[in-house]
Amino acid sequence: MTQTADIVIVGAGAAGLAFAWAAVAPNIKVVVLEAGGHVNQRVAPSLASDWELALQTTFNANPNLRRGVADYPVDDSESVIRPAIFNAVGGSTIRWGAHFPRLRPSDFRKRTLDGVAADWPVSYKDLEPFYDLNDEIMGVSGLAGDPGNPPRATRSCPPLPLCPATRRLAAAYDRLGWHWWPSDAAILSRARGTRGACNNCGPCGVGCPRHARASADIAYLGVAQAQGVELRSGAVVTKLERLGHDITDVHYVDANGPARLSCGEVVMAGNALGNARLLTGIIDNPLFGCGLMLHPTAIVTGLFKQNQQSWRGAFASALVSQEFYESDESRGFIGGLQLQALRGQGPLTTALGGYGLRLPWGQRHKEDFVARFGHSLSLTVTCDDLPEGPNRIALHATQTDRHGLPVPRMIYRVGENSQKMLDYGIKRASEALREAGARQIAINPLVRNGGFHLMGTARMGVDDQAGVTDARGRVHGMNNLSVVDASTFVTAAAVNPTPTLQAIALRAGTAMRDGKITQRAIA
Amino acid sequence: MTGRLTALLDTLLPGDGGDWPAAGAHGLAVHAARLADDMPGGAEAMAGVLDALPKGFVDLPQLRREEFLHEIEAQDAARFDAVITAAYNAYYTDPAIRDIIERLTGYPNRPPQPEGYVLDPFDESLLDAVKARGPIWRLVD
Ligand SMILES: Cc1cc2nc3c(=O)[nH]c(=O)nc-3n(C[C@H](O)[C@H](O)[C@H](O)COP(=O)(O)OP(=O)(O)OC[C@H]3O[C@@H](n4cnc5c(N)ncnc54)[C@H](O)[C@@H]3O)c2cc1C
Ligand code: SF4
Numbered sequence: 001m002t003q004t005a006d007i008v009i010v011g012a013g014a015a016g017l018a019f020a021w022a023a024v025a026p027n028i029k030v031v032v033l034e035a036g037g038h039v040n041q042r043v044a045p046s047l048a049s050d051w052e053l054a055l056q057t058t059f060n061a062n063p064n065l066r067r068g069v070a071d072y073p074v075d076d077s078e079s080v081i082r083p084a085i086f087n088a089v090g091g092s093t094i095r096w097g098a099h100f101p102r103l104r105p106s107d108f109r110k111r112t113l114d115g116v117a118a119d120w121p122v123s124y125k126d127l128e129p130f131y132d133l134n135d136e137i138m139g140v141s142g143l144a145g146d147p148g149n150p151p152r153a154t155r156s157c158p159p160l161p162l163c164p165a166t167r168r169l170a171a172a173y174d175r176l177g178w179h180w181w182p183s184d185a186a187i188l189s190r191a192r193g194t195r196g197a198c199n200n201c202g203p204c205g206v207g208c209p210r211h212a213r214a215s216a217d218i219a220y221l222g223v224a225q226a227q228g229v230e231l232r233s234g235a236v237v238t239k240l241e242r243l244g245h246d247i248t249d250v251h252y253v254d255a256n257g258p259a260r261l262s263c264g265e266v267v268m269a270g271n272a273l274g275n276a277r278l279l280t281g282i283i284d285n286p287l288f289g290c291g292l293m294l295h296p297t298a299i300v301t302g303l304f305k306q307n308q309q310s311w312r313g314a315f316a317s318a319l320v321s322q323e324f325y326e327s328d329e330s331r332g333f334i335g336g337l338q339l340q341a342l343r344g345q346g347p348l349t350t351a352l353g354g355y356g357l358r359l360p361w362g363q364r365h366k367e368d369f370v371a372r373f374g375h376s377l378s379l380t381v382t383c384d385d386l387p388e389g390p391n392r393i394a395l396h397a398t399q400t401d402r403h404g405l406p407v408p409r410m411i412y413r414v415g416e417n418s419q420k421m422l423d424y425g426i427k428r429a430s431e432a433l434r435e436a437g438a439r440q441i442a443i444n445p446l447v448r449n450g451g452f453h454l455m456g457t458a459r460m461g462v463d464d465q466a467g468v469t470d471a472r473g474r475v476h477g478m479n480n481l482s483v484v485d486a487s488t489f490v491t492a493a494a495v496n497p498t499p500t501l502q503a504i505a506l507r508a509g510t511a512m513r514d515g516k517i518t519q520r521a522i523a
Numbered sequence: 524m525t526g527r528l529t530a531l532l533d534t535l536l537p538g539d540g541g542d543w544p545a546a547g548a549h550g551l552a553v554h555a556a557r558l559a560d561d562m563p564g565g566a567e568a569m570a571g572v573l574d575a576l577p578k579g580f581v582d583l584p585q586l587r588r589e590e591f592l593h594e595i596e597a598q599d600a601a602r603f604d605a606v607i608t609a610a611y612n613a614y615y616t617d618p619a620i621r622d623i624i625e626r627l628t629g630y631p632n633r634p635p636q637p638e639g640y641v642l643d644p645f646d647e648s649l650l651d652a653v654k655a656r657g658p659i660w661r662l663v664d
Contacts, residue, residue, distance in 0.1 A: 044636065046634060046635040046636040047634050047636045047637065048634050049616065049618070049621065049632070049633065049634050050616040051634060051635065052615070052616070053558075053612060053616060056562070056608070056612075057561065065563060067563065104660050104661070105660070105661070105662070105663045106660070106661040106663055108663070109663045109664075112663075113661065113663065123663075123664075124663075143645070143647070143650075145650075145654065147653065147654065147656065147657055147658045147659055147660075148658075148659055148660055149660055150660065158644065158645055159645040160642070160645065161642060161643040161644060161645045161646075162645070162646070162649070167649070170649055173653070174652040174653065177656065179653060179656070179659055180653055181650070181653065182645060182650075189642065189645075197642065198639075198642055199636075199637075199638070199639025199640065199642060200639050200640040200641065200642045201635035201636050201638075201639035201640065202635050202640075203635055209636050209637065210636075210637075307628060307629065309628075309629060309630075311630060312640045313640075322659070323659070325659075325660075326659070326660070326661050346635075347615045347621070347624050347630065348611060348612060348615035348616060351611045351614075351615055352608060352611055358607070361534075361535040361536065361592075361607055361610070362534070362535065362537070362589050362592075363537055363585065363589070365535075365536055365537075366536075366537075366539050366543045367539075370627065370628075373624070373628055373630070374628050374629070374630060
């Protein structure tokens with residue numbers, strides 16, 4: 001097996017595989033090192049009756065509870081929100097909801113428009129072609145023409161349908177005069193190649209046996225490998241070797257023991273937690289690690305009198321309201337929020353609460369279960385978090401994982417602005433659900449298990465005063481090191497990050513491929 | 524121990540005298556204990572809660588048992604949480620309980636896949652009102 005590569009990518013998740021596909025060329029050797037193994041979604045837990053148990057074990061989003069072979073511990077003792085990531089070929093998209101919104105143009109200009117945070121060194125226009133390209137590869141269902149966003153190309157398949165509960169919600173939004181639109185979802189509503197159409201089964205989070213839901217492995221790996229990308233799975237990167245302003249070698253451990261790969265370019269796509277373990281001490285910019293943004297999320301659940309059979313349909317991808325998305329000073333906070341509809345869950349997850357509140361035990365339990373199961377519809381209040389000083393990812397001074405890598409620490413509290421936004425969003429979500437006919441509202445004011453969007457700890461900026469990387473993810477002050485995932489986000493926006501982080505990765509990969517590689521591996 | 528666990532489950536998930544059986548009386552003690560064993564720290568949590576039950580717990584009326592359990596829960600919420608999870612796990616994955624759920628709610632007692640549910644087409648006419656309200660995003664340079 002070759003021990004040199006022009007480009008070594010750390011992490012085969014949403015960003016890493018998109019980057020690999022874009023960067024590879026006949027004369028450019030690309031190797032992706034991924035700590036985890038392959039997940040065969042054709043045999044997903046949803047093919048068995050007790051599938052909900054998998055959400056607590058092999059598909060638990062919290063690595064500290066899942067404890068799989070590729071998982072490393074995360075110290076979350078100083079964070080009000082716990083980590084939610086997945087370590088495998090495909091990364092966290094193995095576990096995701098496939099809700100696929102884009103940032104708005106204003107999200108890239110927060111300093112100019114709202115006087116907070118900073119402007120991104122890229123604009124919506126710069127990313128637009130890469131959003132389009134990524135949509136095509138992932139396979140997106142949805143509908144062009146959303147008045148909440150700039151015009152965009154026809155989606156590759158029509159939107160997923162509304163269900164009885166989301167139809168009620170849409171009608172309520174209309175009566176309130178609020179924006180709503182069917183979600184862009186990285187889920188096929190029509191079959192394409194080897195991927196089947198969604199059959200509305202519900203639990204996308206345990207993998208999709210039809211491959212209707214895109215994950216990075218399903219959408220990108222095959223096409224990347226066909227172009228020559230080499231994936232080494234079960235390969236945990238343990239060290240980057242630095243000489244002056246270059247990374248010369250990447251050390252990793254796989255089933256055959258320790259190995260070393262001499263590299264031209266090193267591209268970090270391990271997400272903010274994974275990257276921190278390898279880059280601390282390599283990147284000396286004081287901004288590195290700081291300004292962690294997490295999208296603090298509240299969940300407001302409406303309970304309807306009639307059974308809505310709300311367990312049917314993709315759990316997280318139905319419709320959104322972006323009525324309160326742009327800043328409006330009169331609301332008392334800066335930035336805005338998205339209300340994303342979540343369908344009901346299976347019986348066990350309903351009893352345990354899922355992202356909402358657990359049903360009480362004891363004599364009231366059955367009554368509450370019958371009132372809730374199939375009768376519920378939830379709204380997430382997803383907040384445009386700000387990059388605030390104390391929120392960061394650091395390393396534990398003494399604790400290490402089984403490979404001797406330091407344990408990352410998530411340090412996060414909800415800032416004052418975000419808290420105001422959450423409070424406001426909870427009121428608006430409750431109003432919408434009541435208007436939709438909910439007779440009871442249950443509020444989870446902060447989803448503790450909601451650390452799915454890890455943004456901002458290696459933010460982009462025009463120079464090393466403004467950011468850790470440049471607009472293409474290249475680390476300022478280093479010759480051959482890049483970061484291409486959501487760590488580079490300058491602001492969080494109020495939408496799920498994956499389309500944007502993949503667009504960033506595609507843009508950076510394309511630039512590297514098109515002659516901007518400064519280094520070549522020395523064989 | 525099984526008798527105490529059965530009583531504990533019956534208190535957490537009592538029957539309603541109609542459709543729903545109590546979890547312990549339904550014979551779920553062994554299954555719940557096994558599911559607790561599968562959870563990190565679950566076996567210790569289960570043993571701890573069972574140890575904390577007062578003497579004669581099994582013979583107490585439901586309300587009195589609930590009072591004791593609230594006290595035990597308040598002493599160590601995380602430990603109690605693990606026991607509740609094991610109890611709910613056993614109950615809501617049990618085939619006979621799933622039959623009851625199907626009968627009462629229409630949720631089929633089968634896995635979500637491969638059958639799934641019908642995927643109807645999206646009805647675009649629903650969007651007429653929102654389209655008519657026009658764009659709401661901020662233009663930037
Ligand atoms: C439950 C859940 C629901 C979500 N729902 C949505 C959604 O609906 N919409 C959305 O936009 N986003 C969603 N997300 C977030 C989305 O999954 C992430 O934004 C996305 O996967 C991040 O991509 P990434 O490539 O940066 O990191 P990841 O996809 O997390 O991949 C990083 C990879 O790097 C590997 N790695 C790390 N360190 C090393 C090392 N030292 N050596 C080798 N490999 C390493 C890891 O094993 C991992 O596979 C969700 C996430 C979760 C957990
Ligand atoms: S709801 Fe659709 S996309 Fe989600 S797992 Fe089921 S078939 Fe796949």
